[in-house]
Amino acid sequence: MLQETRSRLLVVDDDPELLQFLLDEFSREQAECIGAINGTEALQHLRQSRFDLLILDWTLPDFDGIEICRRLRSSGDQTPVLMLTAHDDLDEQVQALDLGADDYLTKPFELKELHARVRARLRRGHVEKAEQQSETLSLGDLSIDVLSRAVRFKDKALSLSQREFNLLHFLVERSGQVLTRQAILEGVWGAPFVGDPNTLDVYLGYLRRKLKQQGSPPLVHTIRGVGFMARVDETQP
Template structure:
């Protein structure tokens, strides 16, 4: 087998195989190409890692000691996880390949394989994932574990769906769209309520209060923070003496 360079980037791969020698080979080979690789030797470990971490591609063996790779893919897709999956298998039956693709497998590589083909398919999988992510980002926003679906106008924090009024949603979407940038009060009012803003400026404080009661968690720092004398900022928590939840 001969190798072909995989373009170095910050992509994270999860390699899943119960053959320790092959698992080590795959992990070392892909890591040497500049990719960040984690590994698992069974389906249950792989699913746990996929729930806890974000990966850009899963290189997945079909036959695993607890359940097969198609079941892992089925569970991923049923939970709306769109991480690209490259399936590795010695099974070259057409019906099995069709079944795997129907369950959401993105690509299929039959053993034994050349490393240069593995590299090419990994590159293709990463490209597909990056394109899908860029398309989804046009329709959604996120801040830590807070996710906003701009099309369905739905908000989740972790797995918990939040019920927001129309104005609360618009305010949250505006702040998160401009996350990590301080937004002055008048700018927020005119952008969310309309320009020129006519009304009580304290309306903004009232709605920020509504949002905080719905989206914040008492055991974690605030996502919506006050910048004294200026306005508000949506940001992932970080120590800053000039920012406060109050």
């Protein structure tokens, strides 16, 4: 069995027979498995749901696995990625790892090795998830309890919608970093983002208003021509 708790895997491969084989194999290991035959379908699944591991073929009919990794990481999505490929070139392996893949396995592979790598990555992921769930983020006098999704400024609770919380969490988790509009939209609303980019301004307005009502100084700053940053302005009293 992969884990005591049921793991969720997204398997992406353009070979229907291999895809079905892998889905059957990991389903027998008590994992919940979803399959995709191209990058577009894979990104749709990743927008709509969370997975413990993405098993990703390098070569896909619409765009390659490297592009999927790039889009995931640029949007802030940290879903672990195990890349499968027929390429054994060292430079390509380095490229995959540099762009966000967590592990790399060359085809043809031994099934036992694939299972071992999946188990290892899932164990690591569950430990990281438990650590994240117990984490409290803070920015100045603002605190975010990640597990309970509770937000407080000093001793005052902030009532936020799900989207407002997700946006605030995304920004505070990356406090001190300049984030582009596209990175925030894809990280909070899903990649690739489809819709009106001004949606971000609307929700930033909601957040800023609610923080101000609680007496908070500005915490989300516009970096003109670049994007936005969450930080405590040291010039504030």
